[in-house]
Amino acid sequence: MAIDPGSRTLLPWLRWGGTGLAAGAAVASVLAATSSGLAAYYARMIVIPNRRREDLEILAVAGAPGERRVVLPANAETTVPGRYALYVDGGAHRALIGEILSLDGSTVTRAVTGGDETALAGAVRGWWSGDIIAEPAELGLDHEDVQVGTPAGLAPAWRIDPADPGAPEAATWVIGIHGRGARRSETLRGAAVMHRLGYTMLAISYRNDGEAPRADGGRYGLGGTEWRDVDAAIGFALDHGAERIVLLGYSMGGAVALQTVDQSSRADRIAALVLDAPVVNWTDVLGYQARLNRVPDSIGQFSQLMISHPAGRAVTGLAAPVDLKSMDWVSRADHLRTPTLIVHSVDDDFVPAGPSEELARRNPEFVSFVPFERARHTKEWNVDPERWEAVVADWLPTALRAATPAPG
Template identity: 50%
Template sequence: MAGNSTAQRSADGETARRAGAKWAILGISVGASVAAVLTAATSGLAAFYARQIVVPVGATEELEILHVSGFDDEMTVLLPADDETTVNGVYSLWFDEGRGHARIGNVIEYDPTSRTVLREVLGVDSGDLRAARIGRWNGTYYRNPQALQVPSEDVVLHTDAGDLPAWYIPGDPSAVAAEDAEATEKTWAILIHGRGGTRAEGLRAVPTLRAAGISSLSISYRNDPEARSGSSSRYGLGDTEWLDVDDAIEFAISRGAERVVLFGWSMGGAIAFQAAARGRYKDRISGMVLDAPVVDWFSVLDEQARINRLPTPIARLALEMISQPWARWITGLETPLDLNRMDWVTRAAELRVPVLLIHSDDDDFVPSGPSHRLATVRSDLVTMPRYDKARHTKEWNVDAERWSDDVRSFLQKIVVSDREGSASVR
């Protein structure tokens, strides 16, 4: 009996050990499966975010147009109140999938109870605003040079990415002092719009430039809405688009320009930095005016990941994907992007031309911190007046007079420096 009992206990123990081993193996298998699923999910989210960064997408109309009243020059529009629509200034309201365009003025009334805002309609340039139900709010105030009622010419830039449309707008020499006329006549401004925008974005600078006697070339570039080559288009975040700015400078030189000032909005600022550092005609660049520029892509993409509640490991993996050869099949990029080369806080010592940085501190798309850091470490070249209530690239929209004064003062310093330089050479 005792022997049988001992044998039974031994058998029971072996069964238990086998069962334990089975569950241990199953536990390892389940753990590995969960880890694999989590890794796949992380990689999938990172891939999605990486593609969002580099794949051009069309602008969406999501702002509800609640009511339009009045006639002709006395129209008003009622809109939902948000961080954009409640800021005074002049803006664009696009509708009917971009075919309709209205210029919107200051706030007339804000109702905190209904969370609505009533604003002036300064003019409807195209479309039927009364029939519109949704629209898109942005700072691109003039839709084309005709809206400015100034002379202009449609031109084409011939680049390795194909033919790119641009607008040439001559300066007004009659508005310039005689001693500055020669310098301003030979100075052109190259206007570089931001990611997802069009060449119309830069037209806000034209009145200021014409009054300074400076001609403007408002350009499109590879991968923007006017120059995409199907679904294969990918943004280079400035790492490739600067080549088109180089061709724009070449065009300006062919028309008599001796020097240029680069104007860049948002990603257009990142493009301008690269053209000034790497271009064939970098020695022709006298200065840069940068509005809410991307000075450092790491800060921008980290901030966007935070806003979208994307965990840091996923955000970091996404950045790795757009900057490493192994992920080209995921992102669709022909060449990985060098984000370090586009970090101008780190590269501040390489800056070689005067820069006017205009960047509102409440910008929630491109943080102003890197702009401030660049202005601090290169105070010898960088001027940065403080703006704090203009959101992203809307400093002109909020206060066109102040924006113009800051730009005019900066341009005058460049013109004087060029004039004195020319005199010393003679």
């Protein structure tokens, strides 16, 4: 996604005047076209669902089945302790990766703890992920494949039942909302603790994620359209015995959750939010990503204008402009009146934790911020699952008890 136009900004050239006016105007036209083209490309990159790239080289795989180990380039992801997945063959196969066995500076050797070990042995490249649970059966939890009727069509979901479906806690339904470029399995890292708390969980898909139907020109609404599918999931839960709802959102799923509590006619049934590395200010995230990818400030700002202005629809392919202003929850901190827990790693290099912390500082009555370290983006559970689950288990029941009871 890196864009390197070779200049910090192109806008000063567009104001070029003086002698040689005709030549200056011609150059300005070319530069304006280039600037617009780069901005359009970057804007489309933001809203078009992307496929994961196999960007991690697999240097070696050794050992007998059950004792396999993999050698990988040592980088900021592969050298962090915890449990991860290494996807190969375009995501068709997944090996589970465990402890670090050795680290020599340029390479790291880690244990292979399960998954498709045979496929890993023949692979040369893959991608690193915190999404290590493919389906609820891997957790030993009773579940049912269901379909949620959304405005985009039928969307597959997993309904995970608690051990005692007749207990009062079972009437609390947790709706898992995955992030950008991910699938519903991402939210299963929160399923075990929700099950222990006695809650029912619904891990959903939503429009344009590769599982749910395509809609809105196949573009992400960054939460501005996806919330309607979450709203439909809330309706499904209420129709099946739910009395109150908890939204569990990861990354962009956090933005979707916030839009749901802001826009849904059923918002009064949402008793709490649990957000992992959420996007609470898209303008901040997009600006950060532009700088990270060496996109000039002017191009990044122009791309945001294309996304948020009706005139940009012809370029972005969006069915409707994205209201980035309404998704700035730092500025709108006092509008959030739903108890919210934010878990966010301070070294997140994709969605910076600063806005999450600032939101909690501005709205301490409703927002609790718990920082993690070394987890980078949405891998807090992978680094320290015991702490992640303890934080949720300590906060959520208390927040639900304090919440105003929803109408029956």
